[in-house]
Amino acid sequence: MPRLLAAITLLLSVALTILVTIACSVPIIMAGIVKLLLPVPVIWRSISVFADFMMYCWCEGLALLLRLNPWLKWDIEGLEGLNKKHWYLLICNHQSWADIVILCVLLRKHIPMNKYFLKQQLAWVPFMGLACWALDMPFMKRYSRAYLLRHPERRGKDVETTRRSCMKFRAHPTTIVNFVEGSRFTPEKKVQTRSPFTYLLPPKAAGIAMAMNVLGTQFDKMLNVTLCYPENDRLPFYDMLSGRMTKIVVRISLVPITEELHGDYVNDKHFKRRFQLWLNRLWSEKDKQLEALHGGDKKAGQ
Numbered sequence: 001m002p003r004l005l006a007a008i009t010l011l012l013s014v015a016l017t018i019l020v021t022i023a024c025s026v027p028i029i030m031a032g033i034v035k036l037l038l039p040v041p042v043i044w045r046s047i048s049v050f051a052d053f054m055m056y057c058w059c060e061g062l063a064l065l066l067r068l069n070p071w072l073k074w075d076i077e078g079l080e081g082l083n084k085k086h087w088y089l090l091i092c093n094h095q096s097w098a099d100i101v102i103l104c105v106l107l108r109k110h111i112p113m114n115k116y117f118l119k120q121q122l123a124w125v126p127f128m129g130l131a132c133w134a135l136d137m138p139f140m141k142r143y144s145r146a147y148l149l150r151h152p153e154r155r156g157k158d159v160e161t162t163r164r165s166c167m168k169f170r171a172h173p174t175t176i177v178n179f180v181e182g183s184r185f186t187p188e189k190k191v192q193t194r195s196p197f198t199y200l201l202p203p204k205a206a207g208i209a210m211a212m213n214v215l216g217t218q219f220d221k222m223l224n225v226t227l228c229y230p231e232n233d234r235l236p237f238y239d240m241l242s243g244r245m246t247k248i249v250v251r252i253s254l255v256p257i258t259e260e261l262h263g264d265y266v267n268d269k270h271f272k273r274r275f276q277l278w279l280n281r282l283w284s285e286k287d288k289q290l291e292a293l294h295g296g297d298k299k300a301g302q
Helices: 003-037 041-067 098-107 120-124 128-134 145-150 157-168 187-192 206-218 236-241 269-293
Strands: 073-077 088-092 114-116 175-178 221-228 247-255
Touching: 003 041, 003 128, 003 236, 041 098, 088 098, 088 206, 098 114, 098 221, 098 236, 098 247, 120 128, 157 206, 175 206, 206 269, 221 269, 247 269
Parallel strands: 073 247, 088 175, 088 221, 114 175
Antiparallel strands: 221 247
């Protein structure tokens, strides 16, 4: 694509994305304020339905923007058998801001609206932060190991946030999304975390273990999603906005939630170790899948 056309496309995409986000987030924020002022369960449920509908409208707006790119091709496997009336726990690798857009657009008609575990910093993003709060999306504040050594009372705060948030999702079908790496993959972060994987950071198990423990058998299935941008893996979000994205590969597999995956992750050390080993094996398989999707032509971060 010529640079001038890419620059024009980028400006238009950013402007339209901002407009769509504002148009959908303002009603959600207003509904959230009503929800705050009128703590009545019946009103809360009605507002949740309305907020989810506005989020669906946001997803439709993003889908329209993606359709404006005539060069974009989708390679998708695994949408069969999904149902908007079920509860899902969705785990996914995380490479770019584009990941959230892809998940929202692709799955909007197949499963309940996604509820993301978000970093605390995103709460301050204009419009979007307040809208996510109104949608009951949990904001997670990560602490470094050094900080926890100085402030041990902060240990387990994220787990408690997960527990409180998941309790809200028992009332109606929900998809809980967790980017279990905790951060977007970059070669630098791969080195910093001493990741044993080629295309992934080490997974963090506490969030999904707690979600399973709180919602128990209410989850119908776990969705293991792998996202790949084989021709735009350096700057996927920028390429998406500028119309340079050419191919998006999505692989979805259903993982049974067996009895062995339920337990007390905080207090049961044996269960914690067993759960971590299970998740690491799943991540190792995902890493091999990503290598195959990239054609095995390079090693990330090397």
